[in-house]
Every structure is written in structure tokens, then in C-alpha cells.
Amino acid sequence: MTGEPLLQVRDLSKTFLSRKGFPVPKTVAVRAVDKVSFEVGKGEALGVVGESGCGKSTVARLALRLIEADSGDVRFDGVDVLGASKGDLRALRRRMQIVFQDPASALDPRQRIGEALGEALRVHGLARGRDVRTVVERLLDEVGMPKVAADRFPHEFSGGQRQRLGIARALALGPDLVFADEPVSALDVSVQAQILVLMERLKAERNLAFVFISHDLGVVRHFCKRVVVLYLGRVVESGPVPAIFDEPLHPYAQLLKASSPSPDPDHAVAMAFQEGEPPSPVNPPSGCHFHPRCPFAIDQCRTVSPALRTAAPGREVACHLYPE
């Protein structure tokens, strides 16, 4: 990475509280995101991987301030995002956008596509009058949709087409960074490839940076240069894609690799791991969150939570097995 990173996330934390139980409700705290840090450079694609419920999507929503964080620091191009005033935040919104997992719920069902894209342009004063239609058509063309799509309603499109439209909306304001929250996991495999090709082209043509959230390691490996592995709201490992995918250090990253399907039938999958669901984030295990499932756990893992430390240049891991 050269120079100042585009997005810098430091110690981002969020705890969700809910009151459950009868007749005396108890406050239940879910530590969804626990001191997560990462950086994204200009035009870079960062993968965020982990099991469902590990806080991947919450990280994106916190950084975009769709949810307010409890603590931490988010800097976009040097600007403090979490402390930004309403006006500053509006300016930041033009530069940071999001693409959602479920294309069916990502578009307003009562709004024609042209209106939806045009509204974003008008609200930010990026186009007026007749220009709106021109810009909308250019956006549609950029994501591979015909001009007539502007006059249609979302329900008239297929899942893959809707995802293209969701991407067009995210591009409308000309952002530098797009959070892609599982952008292809709701789509058929054949359509997944098309959307990935589209995003790859946009990355190159617009020098667009991505935070690519996914549980599909194959897709992340294909699309991203660096990757952050989350487990129960904590970063357990981060580094360049080839290093982490070929030689994962953290036992959880090794488990992810082992459970990810391989195209080579002769390649034996070593399952030295204990089976099992990830533990509940409501009541996470003490020490290292992963120790109940970890075959290499030592006494220290049960009591002390490992800090993230540099294992190799550009590579960090949070595990007691790798002392400094």
C-alpha cells in the first residue's frame, strides 16, 4: 500500500443490547464487533471473511454510520467519519456506498429505476432537468443494462439484473469506495460470475476500492488482494490473499481453508478439527473465542485473549501459537 490509506478503521466496537425474558426481562449484550481494525487503499479490494453472525455486515454498517458505533475510529481520506457532522456526513456519503446481499429488498418496489437513480443525483445536485436522464442512462449502460430499464419497476427484473441496478445506484454519486455486503451470495452461480466480472471492470475503470464481505473463499480469492478473517466479532488474521489462502496461520483460518471445497479430487481434505457450530455471540467463550473448537488450544487460550501481532510483513495474526 502506498501513502495514506483511503479507509482506516481502528478498534471499531459495537455491542447490541436487547431485553429478553419473562416475567423479569434481562438485558442481553451481544458484542457484534470487538476492536476491529483494517485499512483499505485507493482502488484496492479488501476481503472480509468469516462465518455468518461473525459481524461482517455490522462492520460495513458501522463504517457507513448506518448504525452508530460504540467506540473506535473510522477515517475516510483523513476525515473522521464517526465524529462527522450531518453536513460532513452527507459529503462523505457521496464517496462511500454499499451494495446489498439481497437484491430483492435493496430496491424500493414502488419506484421506477430511473426515478431511483435520478433521485440520488438530484438530492446531491449532481444533475438537473434533462441531464438526469442522460446520466441515468449512462449509469445503466455502465452496469450492462438497457436504457429502457429506467422506466421499469424492480419486480420486472431478475435477481442478477437487480444486483446490477443496485450497483448502478451505488455508483450514481461517483464513490471512491464501495462496501459489497455478500453481493453475489443470493445469486445463481452463473450470474455470480457475471456480477464479479462487472465489479472487476468497475474496479479497474473507476479505480474503485472495495470492501468485499463474503463467506465464499473462492470468490474472495478471485476478487481481493488482501483479506481480513473475522471470528465472533474479532479479527483473527489479516494479510495478502495468497499467503492466507495457501498457508493460513490462525487455526480458524486453517479450518476455513480445509472446509472450503477444492476442485482437485485427489487433494485430501485434512479435517483435524472438531466439528461444531460457532459458539453464541451472546455468551462467547473466555480467552480466545476459538479455543473450544481449536485442536491446538493450550491453557493460555482459555484465559487470555490473544492480541493481534505481526507475523510477517503485512501479515497479522491473533493466536498464542505464534509468539512474537
Next chain:
Amino acid sequence: MSDVAAPAPVSLAAPSAWRRATRSGGLALGLVLVVVLILVAALAKWVAPYDPDAQDVMMVLEGPASAHWFGTDAFGRDVLSRVIWGARISLFVGFVATLAGVVFGTVVGVISGYYGGKIDKAITAATDVLLSFPQLIMGLMLVAVLGPSLRNLILAIAITAIPAFIRVARGSTLAMKERDFVDACRALGYGDLRIMFLHILPNIMDEVVVMASLWLATAIRTESTLAFIGLGVPPPTATWGGIVREGFDNLLDGWWLSVFPSLAILLVMIALNLIGDGLRDATDPRAPQ
């Protein structure tokens, strides 16, 4: 009726919704009945055979006949003309009160559901208190306090309608808020008012309109009930509830006095419920085909 085959409104998500609603014929029948009633009420001056307040001492308490289809009352007034003129007040009060209740209740409900937190808690608590009163008792109390007049009657009935619409709009807003497009709007930097009233509101109008058509029936019934117990628009103005009440004194001598205005009320109730059920079937994706 040719208007049944009118082009499907684009706002209904499924193209088959209109057809599905009209297949049973209930919605179409209800709409036709209501439109005819409104026309008759609006054109009362020309449609009604007599002046509703004109007394004819030679024709007191005459039964239905060709000269007076619905008979005459104790003052010799034509009951048919009074029922037609009464429709004006009853329908007007019902429509205006429901409209006021829908607009206010929906706006408050959307705000409550969208913002959540303390605002929502306060509004929900107030709604629960209002809903704990039976709707008629509530209207009765309000008219008793405010005094019977056309304006106060509309106000009282509107207030009884508000909590129901707060609840419907709030619930639908809560469900809609979970959709990603609301987050997308926020990520695009849209203001709360824009999101609430240009994005959430159009998506919950189905539920609100269905409720409104059913509440219209309730509002008209409430007006008639209040008029019957003497808390409606003061006499001699003809209203359906009032005509039933006046006829009550001479019911043993002239059954037609109360029966015909009651039938008018019944007809409106049936028509509006047909519309409400039809709209609900048309907009509810879970309804059987």
C-alpha cells in the same frame, strides 16, 4: 360494468392483483354501490322527490305508496327525500372524519415506527390508552364534552380513528424499515422526511387503504349511532341516525319510519366491507388464489 376491465393500476405490485380482486365481484359491486350512493347524495336536490323538511299535514304517517315510496313521517315529511338528504350528512361526516384520522394517524405511525426509541414508546403508550376505550364510548365522550355540532362530530369520529391508523402505519413501517432499500436511502444521504414519506409511505399504503375502507364503515356507523342517541347533528337536519331516532317514537304506527334509513345504513356497511375485503384480498400475497 365496463369500468371493471379498466387497465390495472401500476402501483399494485402484481399485475394480477386487480383481476384477482374483481374475480369474485365483491370489490366491483361494493364500488358500484358506493359510487351510486355518493351520486344520489350529491345530486339530492334533483334526485329527491320532495323537500326533506316540507311538512304536509294531510299526509301524516302514510305507509309506502306510489306518491311516497318510503312513506311519510309524523310531520308528513317524505321519508325517501329525508333518507336521500340524510346520506349527504352521513357520508360527508364519514369521509371527512376517516380522511382526517387516516392522514394524522398514518403520519404519526410512520414517524413512531421510523424513529423508534423514546418517541415510539410514548406514542405507542398513548395509542394503547386510546384503544382501550371502546370506539363508540370514546366518540360519545368526545361529543358530550365538545357539544353536538357537525364540526365536533367530525372531530370526535376522527379522533377515534387515529389510534387504529397509528398502529397499522407503525407496524408496517417497522417491517419496511428492515428492508435494505431503507439503508440504501440513508447511505445515499437522504433526509429522514424523504425516506419516511417518499419511500416508506408509498410501500405501506396498501395496508392503510384497506384499513381506511373498513374504517369508513365504522365512522358512518358511529355517526348514525351518535345521531340516534341524540348526539349527532341537531334536528331538523336529516341524518340517517336521526331519522331512525325520529321514527322510533312512532314505530308501532309506522314501521317504515325507521326501517328505510336503517336499510340505507346497512347498504353502505355492506358496500364498504365488500370494498375492504376485496382490497385486502387484492393486496395480500398470502390470500388464496
